[in-house]
Structures are given as structure tokens and as C-alpha cells.
Amino acid sequence: MQLLLSSQQLSETVLDLAAQLHKYHADLTDVVFVGIQQGGVVVGNDIVTAMREMNPGVPVQYGQLDITFYRDDIRKEILTPDTMNLPFAIENKTVVLIDDVLFTGRTIKAALDVLLDYGRPAKVELCVLIDRKEHRQFPIQADYVGKTVTTEKTDKVKLVNKEVVLISQ
Numbered sequence: 001m002q003l004l005l006s007s008q009q010l011s012e013t014v015l016d017l018a019a020q021l022h023k024y025h026a027d028l029t030d031v032v033f034v035g036i037q038q039g040g041v042v043v044g045n046d047i048v049t050a051m052r053e054m055n056p057g058v059p060v061q062y063g064q065l066d067i068t069f070y071r072d073d074i075r076k077e078i079l080t081p082d083t084m085n086l087p088f089a090i091e092n093k094t095v096v097l098i099d100d101v102l103f104t105g106r107t108i109k110a111a112l113d114v115l116l117d118y119g120r121p122a123k124v125e126l127c128v129l130i131d132r133k134e135h136r137q138f139p140i141q142a143d144y145v146g147k148t149v150t151t152e153k154t155d156k157v158k159l160v161n162k163e164v165v166l167i168s169q
Contacts (some may be wrong), residue, residue: 001165001166002148002165002166002167002168003163003164003165003166004130004157004165004166005129005130005146005163005164006040006163006165007146007161007162007163010129010162010163010164011046013146013147014043014046014047014050014146015050015097016084016143017127017129017146018047018050018054019024019050019054020069020144020146021047021051021062021096021127022055022119023025023053024052024057024087024114025094025096027059027138028051028055028058028059028060028159029071029091030058030060030093030094030122031061031093031094031096032061032062032063032088032093032094032095032096033047033051033059033060033061033062033089033095033096033098034049034061034062034063034064034065034086034090034095034096034097034098034111034115035048035062035063035064035065035098035099036063036064036065036067036097036098036099036107036108037065037066037067037068037084039100039101039129039159040065040097040098040099041064041098042159043098043099043100043129043159044062044064044098047049047127048097049063049089056105059062061087061088063085063086063087063088064084064085064086065086065111065114066084066086066113066114067086067107067111067113067114069096070072072140073115077106079165081140084120088120089119089122090118090119090120091119091120091133092120092121092122093121094122094125095115095121095123095124095125096123096124096125096127096144097115097124097125097126097127098110098127098128099111099126099127099128099129100128100129100130100146100159101128101129101130101131101132101157101159102126102128102130102132102134102140102142103132103135104135104137104138104156105136105137105138105139106137107137108126108138108140109138109140110130114167121129125143125144126141126142126143126144127142127143128142128144128145128146129146129147129164130146130147130148130149130157131145131147131148131149132149132150132151132152133148134150135151136155142154147164151166152168152169154168154169155167155168155169
């Protein structure tokens with residue numbers, strides 16, 4: 001197991017992502033943030049907390065997206081759904097999807113499918129903590145990236161106890 005981001009580095013990376021988002025979205029009126037269950041919600045919680053500190057008194061809309069039944073590998077195992085919580089309309093808004101690791105792009109494709117069932121956003125942006133770009137299977141790329149890492153296809157990148165680790169298979 002290899003440490004990719006220590007707890008301190010993870011905190012700094014989250015603050016950097018929040019600063020990037022703040023730079024491009026100074027006016028949050030038509031912007032909503034959506035964490036993808038499960039790891040994206042963990043990262044999203046921290047990013048949105050930082051965004052709220054950068055924008056005191058300004059509402060920051062944040063929800064959680066469950067993609068369980070939109071995954072293309074659902075037939076391989078029985079999955080328990082996660083929490084779905086989109087307490088706002090996404091119609092004509094900029095939706096910033098947040099996930100922990102961008103790997104093949106399949107999770108993001110499923111998230112986009114779910115979003116379109118809830119409405120038609122004006123724009124969708126992607127914010128990820130870790131990008132494993134050499135293994136993409138769909139033409140998906142992140143707008144905001146905390147760290148890009150080079151990995152083997154069989155490796156696992158996990159957010160564990162406020163650290164990011166690489167587990168080689």
C-alpha cells in the first residue's frame with residue numbers, strides 16, 4: 001500500500017479544489033454541487049464546507065447522488081442503494097459533480113444518466129480528487145483535478161481514514 005495523499009495533503013488539496021471552484025463560480029446563484037455516492041460525498045462534504053467558509057452568508061446548494069441502479073455492472077452483484085438527496089432543482093443550473101477518483105469514466109457516465117432523469121442542467125462540470133486518466137473508457141475528463149496519478153489498471157485508489165492510498169494488486 002502506497003500513500004498518495006496524507007491527511008494534511010488531502011486537506012490542502014480539498015482547499016485548493018474549493019479555491020478553484022470559488023474562482024470560476026464567484027456567484028453561486030445558479031450553481032449546485034452534487035457528490036457522487038460514496039467517495040464523492042466524502043470529498044464533496046469537505047469541498048462544500050470550504051466553499052461555505054469562502055462565501056459566508058451565501059447559500060451553497062449541495063446534494064448527494066446515488067448511481068447504484070444506473071451502473072453497467074449492477075448485474076454482477078446485489079447492491080444496496082445509497083442515499084439520494086437532491087433537495088433542489090437542477091434545471092438550467094450549473095451542476096458541479098464531485099467524485100473521489102476518476103478512473104474509467106463509467107461512474108461519471110452513470111451519474112450523468114441519473115442527472116438527466118432529474119432535469120436538464122445548463123452545464124455539468126466535474127471535480128475529482130484523483131484522476132487516473134490513462135485508463136479512461138469513455139471520453140470524459142475533469143474540469144477540476146486535485147491530483148493526477150499514474151497507476152496500473154489493476155491498482156485500486158481508495159480514500160481511507162482521511163488519506164488517499166494506492167493498493168497494488
